[in-house]
Amino acid sequence: MYQYNGFDTAFLKERNLQFRDQVQRRISGALSEEEFKPLRLMNGLYLQLHAYMLRVAIPYGTLNSAQMTALASIAEKWDKGYGHFTTRQNIQFNWPKLQDVPDILDALAEVEMHAIQTSGNTIRNVTADHFAGAAADEIEDPRPYAELLRQWSTDHPEFQFMPRKFKIAVSGSAKDRAVTRAHDIGLLLKKRGAEIGFEVIIGGGLGRTPMIGKTLCDFLPKSDLLPYVEAIVSVWNLLGRRDNKYKSRIKITVHEKGLQEIQRLVLQRFSELRPQFKGQDQTFLNALKKAFATPAWIDTPTTTFHENYATYPNFKSWVDINTSPHRNNDYAIATVSLKTPGQTPGDASSAQMRVVAQLAKTYSHDELRISHAQNIVLPHVHKSHLFALYNGLYPAGLATANAGLISDIIACPGMDYCALATARSIPVAQEIALRFKALKLEHDIGPLQIKISGCINACGHHHVGHIGILGLDRAGVENYQITLGGDATETATIGERAGPGFDASTIVSAIERVVFTYLDLRLSYLETFIETFRRVGAPPFKAALYPDASEGKNAA
């Protein structure tokens, strides 16, 4: 893992002093609320429905046990004893007091963490595949590049007052686990012959106008990464619309100007910027690659694992569902579910954070990850330790075997917390999870991603859920629209709207009808929901959703 050097430490100390001063000047009146707002946002501090919210970055989703323990302590000392992990590898504290925030930032700095650029019209926390450095199918670990981008984008003087936020995701595998095609820039490491380079995708995004990103450059030499990304952001900083915040993201710029014109402008800017990078970035990159080198694997027999797997059905089920192939055959990647039916998706209590931190220290080479699906991942667990890990997770309510299943729901905080929300998300997620738990059908249904957003901004990724739910406000009443057939992976697809929405009392039964339709139509239990949907199309699902509707009457 990356560890701060003297430069990083001094930078963060100075930055936190600046923010402490800004808070003081806001209180004294030297800064107006209008002026303070972008400053607090670029330090992760939002004003939400009921209180301030502090969003802390977990760069590329990687953290160690000391960092997780510090998050637990912060939640206890300055918040209400829990935190919320988000789809962009951040953790949100929902109840900090403004005057405490500088102290919280200092506490974060002690474990090399910060809240810089987790909000505002800046380059946001750079995200990456949560299985990076562990996945069996990986071409190269994306994290050294993500850390290089973190450093380059941090406090970048040109890019703190942009038209809108700007999100970058990096993946090093052909399997896209980082939703790269729904980012302003998605970077995919890929092989051409013996050489590895980046496919650069731009203009993806969800929100009001969902778009799948387009390939700007098919194969970028790795050493050109920073000047090329800088060229893109520089072009958009001048070109992106500032008159309408719903049209300001780069996806709209690309849509309005055309991909070819953007390509021309980016190449022109790149030619001006390339000579500015004279090699030090590559020297740093090589050091970063060493920092992210694989841990020293342990080499012991896995006999006990196989015995326990054969003996304990609950353990077997958890292994089957919550572990993924590791590049070392004797290891597994374990997903720790924060989606036990009935809980708020992505929330973890301080006690749970401490338990998982200790388990990661003992059984995962001191490494943890946060996934965009709002779960915790222990990336390096030797198979001989899986049973002990499972037994450590179980009493903390962290051993639910549902990774990738119907109750593993992505949900934004919705109207329970968020100032932008138009409907609640959390109760819908809880009810769906509890309904299918009661039906005891979850494992039979198999892989199925439900994603819920409480407003059009789509933080819950509903457009790319196999089943997406969008909560809106219809004349003061919550109304939930269903989208079908979305896909967040390398075959990214925006789901199509099924028809008129449902109210809070009927949405769960509507989802049930969609799922039962799938169970009726699938060729066998091997055909997943999304495969069945692609084979038969939307009509049978719509018929199940709107049994009384005659054709053509459903234009809502």
Add this chain to the structure above:
Amino acid sequence: MAFKKDWNTQMDVIVTDSGFSADTWSVETTLSFASETDPENLILPKAIQRVVITFPNFADGRGFTLARLLRLRGYTGILRAKGPIISDQYAMARRSGFDEIAISQAQALRQPEKDWLFRSNWTAHSYQSRLQASG
């Protein structure tokens, strides 16, 4: 130099690394670019030694990119940012290539000289200059 309240009320206050000073430029000797300037038109005759880039409001950061482009294209004269920029943006402006900032007297009263001097250490702690050093 300390800020003097008896300056012409229309006159901007100029902020540099050494604090506040009076504006000595005359309109005739400077070239001004608005934030919406197309970068393809951002080319200067060699004789020009005084350039102003105007910021319509502090949240509009196009001027930072324009400044950087001017420097990349070889402009070596004095580069001034003019507009309702706040002291917290001073380091950004300097790092982007500006030499000085022209703010209104009202702004200078609300954000006194010490707020700007607080960021006069703008060369320190810059990730970007680290990454752009020679390898």
